[in-house]
Amino acid sequence: MKPARLLIGTALIIALSLPASAQQRRRIGVAFGGGSAKGIAHVGVIRWFEEHRIPIDVVAGTSMGGLVGGSFATGMSSAELADMLATLNWDDLFGASNFAFLNVRRKADERAYPSRLEFGLKHGINAPVSLNTGQQVDLLLQRIAAPYDGIATFDDLPTPFRAVAMDLLTATQVILDRGSLATAMRATMSLPLIFPPVDVDGRVLVDGGTLNNVPADVARRMGADVVIAINVGDVSTPSQVNRSMLGLVGDTLDAMMRASTRTGMAAADVVLNIPLVEKGYGSLDWRRGAEMVEEGYKAAESMRDQLLPYAVDEAEYARWLARRHALRRTMIPTPAFLTFSGVARSDEERMRVLLKQHIGKPLDINSLQSDLTQLSGLDRYETVDWRLVSNETGEVGILVQARPKPTAPPFLMLGVVLGNTTTDEFGLSVSARYLTFDVPLSGAEVRLDGTVGSGPTFGAEWYQPLGKTPLFIAPFAGISKSSYNIVRGETVIAQYDQTLVKAGAAVGVNLGSFSDLRAGAYIGHVNAKVAVGDPGLPSTSGEQTVGEVVWRFDGQDSPVVPSRGVRTLARLGHIFDDPAIEPPLPTGRSSVDLTQFETTGTDFHSITSADRLFLAWGLGTSFGNKPLVIDQFQLGQPFRLGAYSLGELSGDDYYVVTGGYLRRLGRLPDFLGGSIFAGTWLENGDAFDNWSAATFRTQAGLGIVMDTLMGPVLFGGTAGFDGRWSWYIAIGRVFR
Numbered sequence: 001m002k003p004a005r006l007l008i009g010t011a012l013i014i015a016l017s018l019p020a021s022a023q024q025r026r027r028i029g030v031a032f033g034g035g036s037a038k039g040i041a042h043v044g045v046i047r048w049f050e051e052h053r054i055p056i057d058v059v060a061g062t063s064m065g066g067l068v069g070g071s072f073a074t075g076m077s078s079a080e081l082a083d084m085l086a087t088l089n090w091d092d093l094f095g096a097s098n099f100a101f102l103n104v105r106r107k108a109d110e111r112a113y114p115s116r117l118e119f120g121l122k123h124g125i126n127a128p129v130s131l132n133t134g135q136q137v138d139l140l141l142q143r144i145a146a147p148y149d150g151i152a153t154f155d156d157l158p159t160p161f162r163a164v165a166m167d168l169l170t171a172t173q174v175i176l177d178r179g180s181l182a183t184a185m186r187a188t189m190s191l192p193l194i195f196p197p198v199d200v201d202g203r204v205l206v207d208g209g210t211l212n213n214v215p216a217d218v219a220r221r222m223g224a225d226v227v228i229a230i231n232v233g234d235v236s237t238p239s240q241v242n243r244s245m246l247g248l249v250g251d252t253l254d255a256m257m258r259a260s261t262r263t264g265m266a267a268a269d270v271v272l273n274i275p276l277v278e279k280g281y282g283s284l285d286w287r288r289g290a291e292m293v294e295e296g297y298k299a300a301e302s303m304r305d306q307l308l309p310y311a312v313d314e315a316e317y318a319r320w321l322a323r324r325h326a327l328r329r330t331m332i333p334t335p336a337f338l339t340f341s342g343v344a345r346s347d348e349e350r351m352r353v354l355l356k357q358h359i360g361k362p363l364d365i366n367s368l369q370s371d372l373t374q375l376s377g378l379d380r381y382e383t384v385d386w387r388l389v390s391n392e393t394g395e396v397g398i399l400v401q402a403r404p405k406p407t408a409p410p411f412l413m414l415g416v417v418l419g420n421t422t423t424d425e426f427g428l429s430v431s432a433r434y435l436t437f438d439v440p441l442s443g444a445e446v447r448l449d450g451t452v453g454s455g456p457t458f459g460a461e462w463y464q465p466l467g468k469t470p471l472f473i474a475p476f477a478g479i480s481k482s483s484y485n486i487v488r489g490e491t492v493i494a495q496y497d498q499t500l501v502k503a504g505a506a507v508g509v510n511l512g513s514f515s516d517l518r519a520g521a522y523i524g525h526v527n528a529k530v531a532v533g534d535p536g537l538p539s540t541s542g543e544q545t546v547g548e549v550v551w552r553f554d555g556q557d558s559p560v561v562p563s564r565g566v567r568t569l570a571r572l573g574h575i576f577d578d579p580a581i582e583p584p585l586p587t588g589r590s591s592v593d594l595t596q597f598e599t600t601g602t603d604f605h606s607i608t609s610a611d612r613l614f615l616a617w618g619l620g621t622s623f624g625n626k627p628l629v630i631d632q633f634q635l636g637q638p639f640r641l642g643a644y645s646l647g648e649l650s651g652d653d654y655y656v657v658t659g660g661y662l663r664r665l666g667r668l669p670d671f672l673g674g675s676i677f678a679g680t681w682l683e684n685g686d687a688f689d690n691w692s693a694a695t696f697r698t699q700a701g702l703g704i705v706m707d708t709l710m711g712p713v714l715f716g717g718t719a720g721f722d723g724r725w726s727w728y729i730a731i732g733r734v735f736r
Helices: 002-017 036-051 064-073 078-087 090-094 104-112 135-148 181-188 216-221 245-265 286-302 304-310 314-327 345-358 365-376
Strands: 028-032 058-062 161-167 172-176 198-200 203-207 226-231 270-273 338-341 381-390 396-404 411-420 426-437 445-453 457-465 471-488 491-510 515-533 540-554 565-577 594-606 611-621 633-635 649-651 653-667 673-688 697-708 711-720 725-731
Touching: 028 064, 028 216, 036 064, 036 078, 036 286, 058 064, 058 216, 064 078, 064 135, 064 161, 064 181, 078 286, 090 135, 090 286, 104 411, 104 426, 104 515, 104 540, 135 181, 135 365, 135 381, 161 181, 161 216, 172 181, 181 198, 181 203, 216 226, 216 245, 226 245, 226 304, 270 286, 270 304, 286 304, 338 345, 345 365, 345 396, 365 381, 365 396, 471 515, 491 540, 611 673, 633 653, 633 673, 653 697
Parallel strands: 028 058, 028 226, 058 161, 226 270, 338 396, 649 673
Antiparallel strands: 161 172, 161 203, 198 203, 381 396, 411 426, 411 725, 426 445, 445 457, 457 471, 471 491, 491 515, 515 540, 540 565, 565 594, 594 611, 611 653, 633 649, 653 673, 673 697, 697 711, 711 725
16 A cells, blocks of 8 residues: 555656646636627737737637627737627717618619618518628628638537527527538627628527627536636626607616626636726727727736636647647638529529629639629628638539518618708608619619609609620610799899700610719600799790710719719710700800710728818710700809809809818717718819800818718808808708
């Protein structure tokens, strides 16, 4: 017995004398809690762990903690995570508009119908499922996860990972540990109202925060001996309850999250609370990411005494890093085939032609995702995403998968346009557009438009692509009523009304996602009459025949105040026939055999994230012809010599150039809109009957532009150096 006791005692002495790294170290798990934007602070904690050699062996995450945790699990360091977060466009990812990625037809829809609310008509009238489709988040997550498409479980990642979601059907927690890593991260982030739920294997998954916001128990079940829970939310008891209707809803959700957070943290050995709420950070403060990373780092530093016992020596940390690096994947196999899921047949045919360039060569993710905007830009699908998949022979290919919108098509779009034509007179119109697809033929788009109020109209267009080509035809018809004011000073001295019934067709070509060119003609019947005063034109009626060529390009990222991009439109039109005016006017003016050209546009540049420079322009000419007053070019709108009333300044030709500066003052909540800008600008131009009579009229303007849920809103005024001035209020179509 004595030799045995001596041997055991010697072994214990040797073991106790060894450094901790030479013994079997404890397995460390980290639970990253949810908190929307506040979850960015997790990156600061990871940086502190790296600097103090605390290895993370397993990771569990909920909501934004799932995004950070899942990204870390792929092998990314804190520096890589911070760099990625710093380059993200949070407006694109979490804002209420995906305007930047729409094609030119959908952008035209949003400019004409600026309300952010889109209604589906598939099963009655339905509001949108969420304010954001999640399209750009899907593409971001797939970019992160692509090298790991096809792994058996998330245990095969450089750091084993679990994402927590909730199944709406069974009201139970779902632990995602296999399948698509991008889908798992997307599911745990599916906060209701912000993003739509994710369907996975018959389950309808949403953000898991209400059931397990800080999943320490999940990390424990992954085999962690020590669990460190990181909480970015508020678990303190509020001093009072907001007893308004919406306030009670918000407080109820907050209470559920606090209860979930407390329950989750109970399974942890160490709880690290990052005091973000106390310091004024909110769930939507995406743009304060760098500051929140520092808050996470400082919170970890404040708990160094509790955390440092889990640090290892340099040799052990190097071994841990080496294991992570060995499992990290950076290469993507060359795709050998292309397949589709959920994509309409006509769309699939055209996308096969476009995407075949990515087959048989190293995959360029940026180029692939750019090409996919031609499909997602149709806005008929909730999201368009891609994955790498294998076939029966083991070849790797690209799967393009689209999720149809559950409530549409058809779509119903609404728009309100309000603006003052003079200082004291306003025009108001309410418009609606019905849009559906694949009627009457595959790939078709049918639009029905109606407007009541100022300038009532009804119109229809059938857009039909021609096979796999970028060519299309577009028959159209409509009826419209227009009023033309003759203004002297601030007074409308005459009004001329014109009703036009027309039918025609156009042929065109799509020049990429953001541009098209079309040529068309219509035959119509005009009925014109004097409404008020003496406009210098008699009542008349007759046939009208018009042909035109229109090119448009829209590369901007917002219909209100873009951060970048050019939008321009050019039109060349010719009136072949117009109602005869008898007797001919003594001025010799006539719109018969009239050719006109006009181009308008805007160009925006960001100096900083808060500062914009913009240029707006317009140029029109009648090529020496003398059109009727109703066919002359008119100035007198915001950014177009706005100190004049609309119609007060008109001519056969015109030019206008406006340059300005806008400064972002703040933001409306993402639920209600976007940025609020204040700015000033200088307007230069003139309208005239021949170019030799052109002058240089200069006016200065200032105002506030708001991006609201109902569309752009402008409060402003313009003053000329001749003492002329005007103020205006506009809703919808601010930059024309």
